[in-house]
Amino acid sequence: MSAFIGKARVIESDICIIGSGISAAMVADRLARTTSRSIVVVEAGDDVPPLGQRYPLRERYQQYGESPWPNDHLEGYEIEGPLQSRSMQVGGLAMHWGGVTPRWSPADFRARSMFGVGTDWPISYDELEPFYQEAEELIGVAGEQGPPSMDPRSRPFPMAPIPLTYNLTLLKEWAAKSGIATWSQPVAKNSRPFDGRAQCCRNDTCFPICPTGAKYSPDFTWNRLRKTRRITLYPRTLVRKLVLHDSSKRIAAAHAVQRDAKGGGIPVEFRAKTFVVAAGYVWSSHLLLLSQSSRTPDGVANRSGTVGKYLAGHRNQQAFIALPMRMFPGMNGQHSLLSKQFMGAPAGDRYLRHDLRLWESSFARGPRLRGDDGSLLLGDEIMKDWRERTKTGVARVRAYYDVIPDRSSELTLDRSRTNAFGDPLPKLAFRDAPESAALRAYSTTTLQALFQKMARAGDGTVLQTVEDDGRGWQDHPAGGCRMGDDPATSVVDKWGRTHDHENLFVVGAPNCVSGSCANATLTFCALSLRSAREIGRTM
Amino acid sequence: MHPLSRRTFLTTLAAALPAAAFVRSAHAAAIDDLASSPDTLRALGETVLPAELGRAGSAAAVADFQRWVANYRENAELLHGYGTSTLSRSGPTPATRWMIQLDALDATARRSGARSFDALPLDRRRAIVRAELDSVKADRLSPVGRAPHVALALLSHWYASADATDRCYDARILKESCRPLASSGRKPLPLAGVRA
Structure with a gap:
């Protein structure tokens, strides 16, 4: 229902979802399937180009490096700290994700109990497992069952795995020489036509754009839910503040502005029985902190003072290893092998858990302009040099390892920078807990020793090791509204409901207590579906 | 002395006064010139690309490169990476700079007594290109649009294919x-x- 009250347009619904990324899509999908409630979705960014435009957009990206998602951001959001992405659009960051969907390990949820580090989650892997399965079936995951002890699951993947390329088959044999079990990385890419979308045909630009729709992105969910009128989605509408009911601690409204092309906007007020903040690890905490009032001077849901705290993620070490085998880079370069062999109990006496992934690579095997002696190569010389150097191949090996987040790993409001509406922008800083900081050098040397061992097993050579830690960046960031049983130390309960406001949920990435050591999106989806079940059950 | 061409005039003007209209005009003039007198670029292709492409293959690679140049967009939003909120946009058209470099190849050829760069035998063309690339300190195949020399841009474009x-x-x-x-x-x- 929509009406004008005073100057503001007022829109009422049973459920108001703030954000339209993959977590929001999971919540909306489940609630649309399992309830008859009216659902409104509010997104600050624009709609995305339709599937039919994605080949030409991809072409511009390939040829010129142009963004295949033009205007996918709000102007004036240059912030301090390592923001994962400027992307803010219908579908969120999952419009350009790589589609990699491993489950996390049972050990991720019990690090304190099992290893004496970090904080246990209030839920176990087993409690989340049915929602992992539901997420895999919703978005369409193609995967291979790994050894059950490393890769527990109750039912098969909905699709057969993406086949290993010729190159990956060679690398699998090579990894086995080091005693490492690997299998086809689970991905949200269709190994067969699925849910009205095409089979993957190895275009190999999954990140940043799949031109065929073989990779899941949330726009497909939104298109379906809009077409069947199960939701109403408001793009270009920035929620600025959550407002409490006058006489209770329930959230009464979300105050927003429908942005116009000139940088201004029209005020809009969303009223709902239940509010679901599904805006990712940055914008969820940011909105709660912005929602200050005399009754909530530190923002809503922040009685514990932990909104924006405990930002989590993982760090990586990777190596490029030259191997005496002929490979053919470009066959399906974004697909990889996965091992969860090191995600369980640490192999040594100190805490280090990590995943392992292997790709084909053209590192140090590309065409070059100068020979080893520095001489300029022209004409046939470049091709001759290139052919000589590609008689052997290169593997890229990467390990994400678990980093225990510190309380001061945080998002705060930056009063020195504001958006077009005068709201302070967020400021981000990732910090390791002291126990992880003390383990950092050990983690690096242990992983580099593993890479050396793998290289030796294949008569190869480590060409380079790299840590991707630009400006404090951690991969697959999460946290900021961590879940817990104790309202004094957490923001939401084990269902994603805020301890302070019974009709306010925060879902997905912000709920994470820790960041594990593997890609995180499927876990965000599973958490969101679990929250959605609770929302549906209690309405 | 050669009369000042429309392209040279516009390029000079665009450099002195980088207003969007002048820059667009200079880009268009460079594209027109490439299309109407492609001999130097074709000869450059045969000089730097592998001989196994043959004349037809080299001409096709040069034609692809010309299309790349013609379709270049200034100030286009570039893919934004992870871990930063910084956005970036494409730079000024490289077409005008590259046309000047093609003119310079012809001028060098004329100083050595030839009619133009394309009239030189392969070994002399290659010697000129080597000297040019040494002068711009080219040491790697860079992204096409950032290539400091048109010879390098052509190489980068084809080798990425x-x-x-x-x-x-x-x-x-x-x-x-x-x-x-x-x-x-x-x-x-x-x-x-x-x-x-």
């Missing part, structure tokens, strides 16, 4: 094209019979 990769590996990899998923497990077929 699926054709170049397939020739290198003598295999039908066909990178970044739509290919059957089921065949990815097999070793790519050799190019025998495919090459021109």
Whole structure:
């Protein structure tokens, strides 16, 4: 229902979802399937180009490096700290994700109990497992069952795995020489036509754009839910503040502005029985902190003072290893092998858990302009040099390892920078807990020793090791509204409901207590579906 | 002394006064000149690209490069990376700079007594290009738009192609094209019979 009250347009619904990324899509999908409630979705960014435009957009990206998602951001959001992405659009960051969907390990949820580090989650892997399965079936995951002890699951993947390329088959044999079990990385890419979308045909630009729709992105969910009128989605509408009911601690409204092309906007007020903040690890905490009032001077849901705290993620070490085998880079370069062999109990006496992934690579095997002696190569010389150097191949090996987040790993409001509406922008800083900081050098040397061992097993050579830690960046960031049983130390309960406001949920990435050591999106989806079940059950 | 061409005039004006209209005009003039007098660029292609492409293959690679230049967009939003909120946009058209470099190749050829760069034998053309690339301190194949010299841009453009990769590996990899998923497990077929 929509009406004008005073100057503001007022829109009422049973459920108001703030954000339209993959977590929001999971919540909306489940609630649309399992309830008859009216659902409104509010997104600050624009709609995305339709599937039919994605080949030409991809072409511009390939040829010129142009963004295949033009205007996918709000102007004036240059912030301090390592923001994962400027992307803010219908579908969120999952419009350009790589589609990699491993489950996390049972050990991720019990690090304190099992290893004496970090904080246990209030839920176990087993409690989340049915929602992992539901997420895999919703978005369409193609995967291979790994050894059950490393890769527990109750039912098969909905699709057969993406086949290993010729190159990956060679690398699998090579990894086995080091005693490492690997299998086809689970991905949200269709190994067969699925849910009205095409089979993957190895275009190999999954990140940043799949031109065929073989990779899941949330726009497909939104298109379906809009077409069947199960939701109403408001793009270009920035929620600025959550407002409490006058006489209770329930959230009464979300105050927003429908942005116009000139940088201004029209005020809009969303009223709902239940509010679901599904805006990712940055914008969820940011909105709660912005929602200050005399009754909530530190923002809503922040009685514990932990909104924006405990930002989590993982760090990586990777190596490029030259191997005496002929490979053919470009066959399906974004697909990889996965091992969860090191995600369980640490192999040594100190805490280090990590995943392992292997790709084909053209590192140090590309065409070059100068020979080893520095001489300029022209004409046939470049091709001759290139052919000589590609008689052997290169593997890229990467390990994400678990980093225990510190309380001061945080998002705060930056009063020195504001958006077009005068709201302070967020400021981000990732910090390791002291126990992880003390383990950092050990983690690096242990992983580099593993890479050396793998290289030796294949008569190869480590060409380079790299840590991707630009400006404090951690991969697959999460946290900021961590879940817990104790309202004094957490923001939401084990269902994603805020301890302070019974009709306010925060879902997905912000709920994470820790960041594990593997890609995180499927876990965000599973958490969101679990929250959605609770929302549906209690309405 | 050669009369001041429309392109040179616009390029000079665009450099002195980088208003959008002048920059666009200079870009268009450079594209027109490339299309109407492609001999120097074609000769450059035969100088720097592998001989195995043959004249037709080299001409095709040059034509692809010309299309790349013609379709370049200034100030276009570039892909934003992870871990930063910084956005970036494409820079000024490289077409005007590259046209001046093509003119310089012709001027060097004329100083050595030839009619133009394309009239020189291959070894003398290659010597000129080597000297030019040394003068701009080129040491790697850079992204096409950031190449400091047109010879390098042409090389970068072709070597980024699926054709170049397939020739290198003598295999039908066909990178970044739509290919059957089921065949990815097999070793790519050799190019025998495919090459021109």
